[in-house]
Amino acid sequence: MSTDKLSVTLSALADPTRRGILARLATGEATVKELAEPYEMSLAAVSKHLKVLEGAGLISRVKDAQYRPCRLEAGPMRDVAGWLEDYRKFWEASLDQLEIYLAELQKGDPGGSRN
Amino acid sequence: MSTDKLSVTLSALADPTRRGILARLATGEATVKELAEPYEMSLAAVSKHLKVLEGAGLISRVKDAQYRPCRLEAGPMRDVAGWLEDYRKFWEASLDQLEIYLAELQKGDPGGSRN
Numbered sequence: 001m002s003t004d005k006l007s008v009t010l011s012a013l014a015d016p017t018r019r020g021i022l023a024r025l026a027t028g029e030a031t032v033k034e035l036a037e038p039y040e041m042s043l044a045a046v047s048k049h050l051k052v053l054e055g056a057g058l059i060s061r062v063k064d065a066q067y068r069p070c071r072l073e074a075g076p077m078r079d080v081a082g083w084l085e086d087y088r089k090f091w092e093a094s095l096d097q098l099e100i101y102l103a104e105l106q107k108g109d110p111g112g113s114r115n
Numbered sequence: 116m117s118t119d120k121l122s123v124t125l126s127a128l129a130d131p132t133r134r135g136i137l138a139r140l141a142t143g144e145a146t147v148k149e150l151a152e153p154y155e156m157s158l159a160a161v162s163k164h165l166k167v168l169e170g171a172g173l174i175s176r177v178k179d180a181q182y183r184p185c186r187l188e189a190g191p192m193r194d195v196a197g198w199l200e201d202y203r204k205f206w207e208a209s210l211d212q213l214e215i216y217l218a219e220l221q222k223g224d225p226g227g228s229r230n
Contacts, residue, residue, distance in 0.1 A: 007130055007131055010128045011125075019198075023201075026201070073209075074206035078210075081203070084192055086141070087187075087189045087192045090187055094188075095193075
């Protein structure tokens, strides 16, 4: 059950190092060695993160290049964003309620309808 | 490192049962028993999922009510959507490239610039 594509993507994204790697790749292709530099981490540990990202289709490796640099593949992120859209009205509703509450506070009337 | 808020949210969402529970709560508050109904799962197993969702701030329990129904809290989803926004240009770019490729295919010219 937990091997559906959306779960695999979300699980791959649920790690700050992997999100850091994706942020770096958003600036352009990079080799494993370049990706490892900002982290106090072995190449093996970084490679393990890359395998998770590659398994989720979030990165690809450039073939026919000496160091097989990594490239960002944002397609799975689009699917997450698409899934989240169904919930947008809920978080926008809570923001609206917060704004109403803050407006009441500014009027010195935190209780609102109580007066 | 992996206990940052965004990782906790993404990890909580990386499970089809938990996403199913959120989809159910999007239609209104529900008790644990009601949430368990669609799943062949013990109340204890469902409660475990609810604890994960509650820990991530994705649901809250209604106090002062006999069965303490669960309620959707979409705030953490908004944070995920906000983080994804930085990558939108990448998935839109790949869609553009796909459209160009499909247009070439329709013209019977899959190689494009090769002719």
